Amino acid sequence: MGFRRKGGRSKGSNSAGKKRPDSTYSDKPKQGDRLDYPNIEKHNQAFYDYYKKQGILSDEEFKQFYEVLATPLPTTFRITGSRETALELREQIKNRYVPSLQNVEIDGDIIQPPQPLNWYPDDLGWHFKVSRGVLRKSPDINAFHKFIVAETEIGNISRQEAVSMIPPLLLKVQPHQWVLDMCAAPGSKTAQIIEAVHANDRQNEIPTGLVIANDADYKRSHMLVHQCRRLASPCFVATHHDATHFPNIHLKDDNGRVYKMQFDRVLCDVPCSGDGTFRKNETIWRNWGIGGGIGLHPTQVQIFLRGAQLTKVGGRIVYSTCSFNPIENEAVVAEVLNLSNGALQLQDVSNELVGLKRKPGMKTWKVMTKEGLWIDSPEDIPEQRKRSRYPRSMFPPANVDELPLERCVRIYPHEQDTGGFFVAVFEKVSPMTGADTAYIAHMKGDAIVKEEELIESEKKDEELLDNVGPKEDESSTAPGTPEVKEDVEVPSKRAAAEGEESAAKPNKKAKESEGLKEAPFELMSPDSEDVVEATEFYGLASNFPKTQFLLRSMEGNSRNRTIYFVSESVKTILSQPAAKRLRLVNTGVKVFVRQGSPMDGGCPLRISSDGLSLISPYVSEKRCFDLSTDELRAVVTKAFPLIEEFDEQSRERLTALEPGCCIFRYDTSKLSDSKQRGLWLPLTLPVWKARVSFNLLLNKKEKKSLSLRLFDVEPEHAPAELQHKQMANMNKSDEASSV
């Protein structure tokens, strides 16, 4: 299937009736665009003229670039989750799916099986040169499609555009670092950052790092929470602030010294015109206009500058957009470099992500007014009012030759079949703010910083931000400003629907207003009844940090229904009065959930599957049970396994086990084909044990993925009649424990 056009127009004409300039442009399908081509015109004359005139590429390359923009993207994905489980899944793809996808023919062409992206570390990023449409429809790749869908649903795979994976890799996050993601929703880059913080996860180790993921849009910040929840990180905090004025949080150390919360790593993946997403975003073909970049430039400068202020000396900052526009890219970089007075250094990253094809940043560019006039400086605009819409920072600065802008990274779609992207990496090499100087003094321990001094220095930071901000008659949502685009897949259809609308209006001046509907986040006392109950029942080891439990709602005198767990770093923030300034949307991993009173007695607090990997290393042997392969098959594939189906020895042990939640373990090397299946990690499963039966505490999707992965079968759905009979066998606590 080739390009389909709206009726009546001649081949190669745009919506205004003009011809698409590339003579080679034709209806002939190209590699990767075989099916599902949307019925829209893929030409925008204003875009074409603007970038041709900007000279972003040589004439020859520009032709290729513009041709590729009209083709759909290949399918790309990232294997996510904790490092060990990600490596397991990678082996499964390599050993099972890649061989099964050799010599598959679609529309007369043999397609290449999926391949790792050559620049992505450890073969955890993949591309498959067929469009999503082909992936969905072709019967030959149906099994692979099913696998991708199932693993995406439970969060083991993230379908993320290749270029969007780049900024978190260049951020180089370490497990002990504090990271701020300033514009984070819907959150695929945050997910990568969280994974980096957990890169060294071993049993009994909770990283000391912290990830604060922020977005100005309240609804979108919930999409972010949804996306990151599956990673179950106790180091994750979601906030909701206008990043241009992300609050100053003052913390006190054990000696009473005040210091400002600053970060080792800051990601500024700012709202942008999104013209790097032409290949997947049909509306942008119709809506692209010069006003987008112009309207967003001041906000982009402010967000980046604020990010730089919040970075520790010695820390790294990544600025990125999915736009080709130098007004949103090099102009922003040049302005903030100059404002930093040498504190920021633009890094040469040509030796990082080897294999990634890229072009250097631009050293010169032009500004076009919304009326289509090319201008050299704001003074060339006759009207004073209009002039203020084109701040000097949009133009190449006088010292442009001294700035190493060539170190910026430009990714063009035609070079390696991707979307378009811009990334620049910085290090803060010297103090830039009063807080930097105070922080250094704090770290040396040789000065007591007074809070008033800190506040005074912060006023200066604030003034600087206001000076570069949009002027009275400007707005980042000025006419012509397009929707904010993402280069990532949203986590669910519902979330996507919520996000679409709000993405169109970045909440530029989000006030620090009160009245958000979030429940309070209260740390629990280790002596509280709930903590004592859980500790005793599960025999939690003495080295388990019992001061890091959290409640999300105060439920009066009644027993608390859900108990969360946070890392030491999150506790540090939450336990200080300054935490009140943070508009928290979410933090903490759900570890215990209270059931209705179990009929057989036992502890009604069950372990949540979200918190299982955190809690299980500390649970005593009295609540753990090792399975044989046959028993595992019964637990994973059957709807209602009964204790009597187990062998005699197991029956005895299980019958003696006090009712309530416990952990079933399985050593995967016992599976005869574990290598072929790419399985080597021990399995830990949360189970509700009742008097005569038990119940796997996983949701349907998790259960299905597990069953397919281990035994190639879908788990049993019991017919209604059997369900009824079995339920009668089970006591009330079995029913209550179904997730």
Ligand SMILES: C[S@@+](CC[C@H](N)C(=O)[O-])C[C@H]1O[C@@H](n2cnc3c(N)ncnc32)[C@H](O)[C@@H]1O
């Ligand atoms: C390009 S998207 C970010 C994509 C995200 N980093 C990811 O990888 O999933 C830009 C985000 O900035 C948010 N945004 C817009 N204006 C903002 C502001 N002033 N402060 C914070 N976030 C803002 C938008 O709501 C949008 O979610």
